[in-house]
Amino acid sequence: xxLDRWIALVILMICLAYGYAAFFTxxxxxxxxxxxxxxxxxxxxxxLSVMAVLAALFVLLGFEKGADDxxxxxxxxxxxxxxxxxxxxxxxxxxxxxxxxxxxxxxxPATVGFLVAGAWVLGERKLHILxxxxxxAAGVVWYLVQQVLGIFLSPWPAFxxxxx
Amino acid sequence: xxxxxMVGLATAFSLTNLLMVIGGCLIGTFIGMLPGLGPMSIIAxxxxxxxxxxxxxxxxxxxxxxxxxxxxxxxxxxxxxNAPGVASTVATSFDGYPLARQGKAGKxxxxxxxxxxxxxxxxxxxxxxxxxxxxxxxLLFHSAEYFALMxxxxxxxxxxxxSGQVGKALLMTLxxxxxxxxxxxxxxxxxxxxxxxxxxxSGFGFITLAMAMFALPEAMYLVLDPSxxxxxxxxGEIKDLRITKAEAKAxxxxxxxxxxxxFLIGVLPGAGATIASFLGYAVERNIAPKEEQxxxxxxxxxGLAAPESANNAACTGSFVPLLTLxxxxxxxxxxxxxxxxxxxxxxxxxxMVDEPQIFWAVIISMYLGNLILLIxxxxxxxxxxxxxxxxxxYLIPFILFFTLMGAYIGQNNATELLILxxxxxxxxxxxxxxxxxxxxxxxxxxxxxxEDNFARSMQLYxxxxxxxxxxxxxxxxxxxxxxxxxPSYRARRARLRxxxxxxxx
Numbered sequence: 268x269x270l271d272r273w274i275a276l277v278i279l280m281i282c283l284a285y286g287y288a289a290f291f292t293x294x295x296x297x298x299x300x301x302x303x304x305x306x307x308x309x310x311x312x313x314x315l316s317v318m319a320v321l322a323a324l325f326v327l328l329g330f331e332k333g334a335d336d337x338x339x340x341x342x343x344x345x346x347x348x349x350x351x352x353x354x355x356x357x358x359x360x361x362x363x364x365x366x367x368x369x370x371x372x373x374x375x376p377a378t379v380g381f382l383v384a385g386a387w388v389l390g391e392r393k394l395h396i397l398x399x400x401x402x403x404a405a406g407v408v409w410y411l412v413q414q415v416l417g418i419f420l421s422p423w424p425a426f427x428x429x430x431x
Numbered sequence: 432x433x434x435x436x437m438v439g440l441a442t443a444f445s446l447t448n449l450l451m452v453i454g455g456c457l458i459g460t461f462i463g464m465l466p467g468l469g470p471m472s473i474i475a476x477x478x479x480x481x482x483x484x485x486x487x488x489x490x491x492x493x494x495x496x497x498x499x500x501x502x503x504x505x506x507x508x509x510x511x512x513n514a515p516g517v518a519s520t521v522a523t524s525f526d527g528y529p530l531a532r533q534g535k536a537g538k539x540x541x542x543x544x545x546x547x548x549x550x551x552x553x554x555x556x557x558x559x560x561x562x563x564x565x566x567x568x569x570l571l572f573h574s575a576e577y578f579a580l581m582x583x584x585x586x587x588x589x590x591x592x593x594s595g596q597v598g599k600a601l602l603m604t605l606x607x608x609x610x611x612x613x614x615x616x617x618x619x620x621x622x623x624x625x626x627x628x629x630x631x632x633s634g635f636g637f638i639t640l641a642m643a644m645f646a647l648p649e650a651m652y653l654v655l656d657p658s659x660x661x662x663x664x665x666x667g668e669i670k671d672l673r674i675t676k677a678e679a680k681a682x683x684x685x686x687x688x689x690x691x692x693x694f695l696i697g698v699l700p701g702a703g704a705t706i707a708s709f710l711g712y713a714v715e716r717n718i719a720p721k722e723e724q725x726x727x728x729x730x731x732x733x734g735l736a737a738p739e740s741a742n743n744a745a746c747t748g749s750f751v752p753l754l755t756l757x758x759x760x761x762x763x764x765x766x767x768x769x770x771x772x773x774x775x776x777x778x779x780x781x782x783m784v785d786e787p788q789i790f791w792a793v794i795i796s797m798y799l800g801n802l803i804l805l806i807x808x809x810x811x812x813x814x815x816x817x818x819x820x821x822x823x824x825y826l827i828p829f830i831l832f833f834t835l836m837g838a839y840i841g842q843n844n845a846t847e848l849l850i851l852x853x854x855x856x857x858x859x860x861x862x863x864x865x866x867x868x869x870x871x872x873x874x875x876x877x878x879x880x881x882e883d884n885f886a887r888s889m890q891l892y893x894x895x896x897x898x899x900x901x902x903x904x905x906x907x908x909x910x911x912x913x914x915x916x917x918p919s920y921r922a923r924r925a926r927l928r929x930x931x932x933x934x935x936x
Contacts, residue, residue, distance in 0.1 A: 269864070270860075270863060270864040271599070271864035271865065271866065273864075274860070274861060274864050274866065275602065278602060278606060282605075282609070285609060285624065288624060293623065296621075304890060305889045305890060305893050305894050306885070306886045306889035306890060308616065308619040308621055308623060310886070310889070311612060311882045311885060311886070312609070312612050312623070312624075315605060315608050315609050315612065316609075318605055319602065319605040319606065319609060322598060322601045322602040322605055323602055325598040325601075325602075326598045326599055326602055330598070331596075331597060331598040331599075341652060341656075341862075342652060342655055342656055342863065344863040344864070347655075350655040350656055351654055351655050351656075351657065352655065354654050354655075355651050355654045355655050358650075358651075358654060358827070358828075358831065359651075359852060359855075359856065362831060362835060362848070362851075362852045362855075363849060363852050365835060365848065366835070366845055366846075366848030366849045366851075366852065367845075367849075369839070369845050369848070370845050378832065381828070381831075381832060382828045382829070382832060385827065385828030385831060385832075386824045386825060386828050389654070389823065389824040389827060389828070390824055391822075391824035391825070400825070404829070404832075408836065411465075412836070412840060415476075416472075416476055416840075417476070418840055418843060419843070
């Protein structure tokens with residue numbers, strides 16, 4: 268089965284779970300006075316779930332006739348290993364690590380680390396350029412966000428800013 | 432009116448107010464380029480500065496300049512790195528980014544600047560002439576009409592349903608609508624589909640979703656296939672800044688139509704620049720000849736000019752209910768209303784009579800602001816577009832960093848970053864299978880407004896009676912149907928004709 272139909276199957280499962288919640292569990296906690304209303308919090312989700320299940324089935328069962336001359340794929344997912352898959356996965360891992368470390372490590376170390384590691388993964392080895400560029404960019408963004416815009420962004424790890 | 436205009440001209444052209452417009456436009460443009468900071472947050476940040484000025488005309492002129500500048504800055508990041516940080520510039524990225532990838536970043540930015548200028552200027556002229564009359568018409572729109580208008584906005588998905596993709600585009604729209612139901616709704620005020628996760632209580636963040644759908648998959652594609660980054664204007668030389676006479680002739684009617692349509696949508700409280708841009712894109716795509724229709728989404732100048740004119744005209748239009756009725760038509764104008772009240776100005780029908788210098792100065796400064804944006808930004812385009820010439824090893828980590836920062840600033844929550852990565856992976860996989868991602872975002876943006884207006888209409892009419900009882904609603908729903916069906920019908924007819932011709936051979 269082609270990837271688009273596998274995806275339609277996954278979406279169908281999600282829609283069925285969503286529809287189950289909308290039809291059978293959502294209204295259980297509804298206060299009695301709301302039950303007299305013509306529209307309930309579950310009304311719109313019910314309509315959406317039915318329509319989405321039908322649309323997912325439409326794609327899954329292949330009712331739609333594809334284009335006569337399908338456009339060439341940007342990236343052929345069947346030959347993903349021939350692309351820079353390792354780099355892409357490493358960058359996704361770095362993004363997740365950045366999300367987890369942003370608060371405990373502080374904005375400046377986490378950002379410099381992310382940018383240096385990201386560029387390193389992509390093949391940049393000139394640390395004497397990389398470090399000042401990333402440190403400068405992190406500093407400017409921190410100043411803009413924290414000082415100008417007033418959005419809290421701790422620059423250093425908690426144990427440094429709180430005095431240990 | 433003429434006397435008022437003269438007063439407005441004198442106020443707007445004072446040295447202080449000219450500096451306010453220039454300053455506001457520059458601040459708005461630069462901060463607006465950062466994904467994650469929309470006009471609403473920038474204006475909110477600028478309010479204390481504006482209030483400290485003391486003079487209401489100068490303060491409002493500064494804030495209006497910031498507003499336009501932010502919208503313009505938002506379209507720049509949409510075009511250059513496919514990161515629309517504001518909902519109203521999502522449609523700009525549909526054709527703006529493909530143009531940048533074809534090495535026409537300079538041309539795309541020029542068209543965006545001209546379309547924005549024209550949209551804003553035409554809007555300002557219309558505001559000057561029709562403000563009081565339009566405010567009365569806007570009051571005729573009730574939740575039923577808004578619901579129908581959202582449905583018309585959703586018909587923009589037809590623009591993404593290429594051959595063999597109608598089902599996929601529809602499925603993506605429905606998925607976007609489903610995602611919009613997660614969290615507490617405005618009308619029911621109870622958490623839905625949060626699976627007990629506190630961070631989902633307020634639903635998915637728009638910026639997180641926009642970054643996950645556009646910026647992150649594009650960055651992943653650049654990583655997976657390095658040859659993509661060497662195409663286009665990656666060489667650093669920005670050519671093709673000018674638009675030809677033929678191109679100008681082609682986009683001129685689009686700009687004219689969409690400035691008027693965008694302005695009228697902006698006048699309606701609650702509709703705003705986002706709906707105007709999607710609708711503008713959908714309408715232009717649907718009325719374009721078949722061969723031009725296929726260019727939409729692949730780098731069509733018309734597809735870029737339409738949302739850019741419409742969103743700027745809608746921004747101007749949203750000042751109609753604010754200045755004439757005291758009703759904020761959008762989140763941004765709600766913040767502006769707060770600023771006006773803080774400055775001891777009461778907007779409403781008496782504003783034009785009691786404080787004409789404020790009313791007219793703001794309108795004149797809108798025109799001036801658009802002109803200044805054009806004058807300031809056109810010479811800067813070659814330098815702005817050089818972003819694309821940054822080496823790939825630096826550009827990609829920085830795109831990812833700004834994507835993450837956009838989501839973080841929008842929600843001030845580190846969990847949002849993990850949601851962004853998760854959604855970004857899903858979006859990349861969806862893109863592998865050629866699912867259009869724009870309809871999902873359109874569904875998400877319009878979903879909550881659609882449900883709120885639908886629920887209000889259902890409560891008011893005790894059922895679905897509002898569809899038949901309100902002719903304007905029925906008319907708008909009919910228009911939506913035409914916008915969805917017409918392209919399919921034309922495609923089918925073209926296929927049949929081609930089939931007939933082949934048989935004849």
